[in-house]
Amino acid sequence: MSLLAVEDLSVQAGPLSLVDGVDLDIRPGEVVALVGESGSGKSLTALSIMGLLTEGLSVTGGQIRLDGTPLTPARLQRLRGQDLAMIFQEPVSSLNPLMPVGAQVAESLVAHGRATPQEAGREAVEMLRRVGIPEPERRARQLPAELSGGMCQRVMIAAALISRPRLLIADEPTTALDVTIQAQILALMGELAAEAGTAVLLITHDMGVVAELADRVCVMYGGRVVEQAPVGPLFAAPRHPYTAMLLRTIPRLDDPPKEELFVIRGNVPSPRDWPEGCRFRSRCPRATEACRSRPALEGDDHRVACFHPMETP
Amino acid sequence: MSAAVSLRARSARALSWWPAWLLGLLVLAAIFAPWLAPMDPDRQNLLARLKDPGFETRGATYWLGSDELGRDVLSRVIHGARVSISVAVLSVLLSGAVGVAVGMLAGYLRGWVETVLMRLVDIFLSIPAILLAIITVAVLGPGFVNVILVLALTRWPRYARVAYGQTLAIADRPFVRLSRAMGAGTPRVLWQHILPNIAGPLLVVATLEFGLMVLFEAGLSFLGLGVQPPMASWGAMLSVGRNYIATAWWIATFPGLALFLLVLSANMLGDRMGDVIGKGR
Ligand SMILES: Nc1ncnc2c1ncn2[C@@H]1O[C@H](COP(=O)(O)OP(=O)(O)OP(=O)(O)O)[C@@H](O)[C@H]1O
Numbered sequence: 001m002s003l004l005a006v007e008d009l010s011v012q013a014g015p016l017s018l019v020d021g022v023d024l025d026i027r028p029g030e031v032v033a034l035v036g037e038s039g040s041g042k043s044l045t046a047l048s049i050m051g052l053l054t055e056g057l058s059v060t061g062g063q064i065r066l067d068g069t070p071l072t073p074a075r076l077q078r079l080r081g082q083d084l085a086m087i088f089q090e091p092v093s094s095l096n097p098l099m100p101v102g103a104q105v106a107e108s109l110v111a112h113g114r115a116t117p118q119e120a121g122r123e124a125v126e127m128l129r130r131v132g133i134p135e136p137e138r139r140a141r142q143l144p145a146e147l148s149g150g151m152c153q154r155v156m157i158a159a160a161l162i163s164r165p166r167l168l169i170a171d172e173p174t175t176a177l178d179v180t181i182q183a184q185i186l187a188l189m190g191e192l193a194a195e196a197g198t199a200v201l202l203i204t205h206d207m208g209v210v211a212e213l214a215d216r217v218c219v220m221y222g223g224r225v226v227e228q229a230p231v232g233p234l235f236a237a238p239r240h241p242y243t244a245m246l247l248r249t250i251p252r253l254d255d256p257p258k259e260e261l262f263v264i265r266g267n268v269p270s271p272r273d274w275p276e277g278c279r280f281r282s283r284c285p286r287a288t289e290a291c292r293s294r295p296a297l298e299g300d301d302h303r304v305a306c307f308h309p310m311e312t313p
Numbered sequence: 314m315s316a317a318v319s320l321r322a323r324s325a326r327a328l329s330w331w332p333a334w335l336l337g338l339l340v341l342a343a344i345f346a347p348w349l350a351p352m353d354p355d356r357q358n359l360l361a362r363l364k365d366p367g368f369e370t371r372g373a374t375y376w377l378g379s380d381e382l383g384r385d386v387l388s389r390v391i392h393g394a395r396v397s398i399s400v401a402v403l404s405v406l407l408s409g410a411v412g413v414a415v416g417m418l419a420g421y422l423r424g425w426v427e428t429v430l431m432r433l434v435d436i437f438l439s440i441p442a443i444l445l446a447i448i449t450v451a452v453l454g455p456g457f458v459n460v461i462l463v464l465a466l467t468r469w470p471r472y473a474r475v476a477y478g479q480t481l482a483i484a485d486r487p488f489v490r491l492s493r494a495m496g497a498g499t500p501r502v503l504w505q506h507i508l509p510n511i512a513g514p515l516l517v518v519a520t521l522e523f524g525l526m527v528l529f530e531a532g533l534s535f536l537g538l539g540v541q542p543p544m545a546s547w548g549a550m551l552s553v554g555r556n557y558i559a560t561a562w563w564i565a566t567f568p569g570l571a572l573f574l575l576v577l578s579a580n581m582l583g584d585r586m587g588d589v590i591g592k593g594r
């Protein structure tokens with residue numbers, strides 16, 4: 001059975017629909033990548049799962065279940081910091097500037113009363129050591145401002161994994177960091193999550209990262225899922241034209257580009273300007289009259305929402 | 314050479330904090346009043362009534378003169394600092410606690426809680442504070458404890474306003490969202506993560522309010538609605554001294570001066586702190 005099941009999730013800001021009927025499944029221990037251009041609703045989907053949507057946004061439809069049981073606000077409050085954890089994009093501003101980082105790593109243990117502050121503090125130091133922070137005892141007493149961005153991201157990972165959650169949601173955890181340490185941090189996160197048997201929902205723009213870390217991929221466009229498949233088949237034979245384009249944006253070392261680095265034509269339309277029917281049709285070379293109605297997400301293991309999917313080779 | 318310069322720079326900086334030093338001195342005087350005051354502030358001496366500053370009798374000197382009952386004005390001014398400062402501190406703590414709690418809850422929970430609480434704040438703020446204070450004292454009766462309650466009742470909305478605005482600004486910061494993702498509930502988020510981050514501006518308000526509370530207490534006591542005799546209060550001393558201003562100017566002048574210095578130092582300190590925090594941003 002799946003660990004997390006999102007069914008037909010919709011999120012709105014007042015009357016404006018931002019996420020529209022998203023389906024997503026995560027099985028225990030697997031890494032699922034959620035990809036798509038800026039504004040496609042990845043963060044909103046993640047925040048809805050955690051029950052952390054900001055004021056003005058609300059879940060207007062669908063169901064989110066963990067272990068088959070719906071996530072109510074009360075249950076979410078219990079699960080956050082225990083079975084569920086999340087890390088964010090901006091490592092420095094995501095830490096409380098006035099709290100020593102050790103205490104912030106221990107936050108979930110203390111918040112749930114699962115350890116005395118002393119025990120939690122010791123565990124936090126141990127966790128800091130495991131995420132590769134040198135001199136963890138000394139670092140634990142420092143404030144975030146005394147650490148580099150990369151170290152702050154390690155602190156956040158330590159804080160998220162100290163409770164050995166069953167699901168970690170990582171929302172572009174490395175985009176704010178230096179390119180040279182991005183890979184390092186992601187690898188570390190993947191390693192620690194695998195060790196603890198934690199499933200990961202990894203949100204990213206970076207298809208290279210997806211190829212490296214993910215078991216399955218979920219592609220979003222315009223607030224909807226357009227394709228969902230295991231990573232191998234998806235990379236080998238993408239079916240949705242949008243996915244195919246996304247994949248062409250990866251620079252390949254073994255195959256130097258004959259053309260300029262591929263860029264998807266046009267801009268992502270804002271939620272106000274999403275077309276009727278298939279939302280990608282305004283940028284899609286294969287669009288026809290049929291695309292004026294909404295395609296369903298169909299298939300078993302490799303699911304796609306398109307009337308004119310790419311031919312499988 | 315550079316050591317001398319840095320020493321001068323450092324003493325200049327220390328000097329620029331003179332309101333803090335003055336305030337500290339007055340607070341110390343209040344704390345150690347029984348040891349500092351040369352005489353018992355309540356002991357009357359009918360043979361030494363309305364004497365000039367510096368008057369000596371049987372080895373005792375009335376440095377700041379004596380009042381209409383022959384009590385030592387200096388001793389009463391020192392003990393008056395106790396009353397003023399303790400009323401001000403307690404009312405600041407009480408109104409601050411209430412106001413900050415209300416403001417933070419409104420700013421963090423939003424929705425109907427915000428609407429109800431902030432409407433209440435608006436209502437309280439629309440009533441002139443001194444009028445509200447006078448009406449409530451008239452109902453509750455005067456006295457040390459009631460004055461504190463009255464001051465707290467009239468002043469909490471100011472803290473609520475500041476705490477509300479600050480909380481709104483902080484609540485959207487990513488670290489608050491992360492703490493929630495880590496399982497912190499509302500009390501923990503407010504107490505551990507938001508309060509420390511809004512403490513600076515609140516401290517500035519509390520300092521300015523402290524000066525205001527000293528004035529309010531003096532005002533109420535002046536009107537006979539504050540602390541009651543024989544407790545030495547600057548406001549009450551001013552009120553009595555007013556009757557003798559032509560013949561014994563010292564009775565009203567010295568408590569007035571003490572009041573002025575205390576309020577001035579609190580206000581200047583509050584402004585100074587505000588500048589520093591503003592720069593820190
Ligand atoms: N509070 C809000 N009110 C109105 N619109 C919002 C709000 N928050 C987000 N949106 C809009 O919802 C859409 C989806 O946002 P979301 O943050 O989920 O995108 P994303 O896929 O995470 O993009 P990115 O890769 O840039 O993080 C965007 O168009 C965004 O402008």
Ligand SMILES: [Mg+2]
Pocket residue numbers: 042043044171
């Ligand atoms: Mg996002």
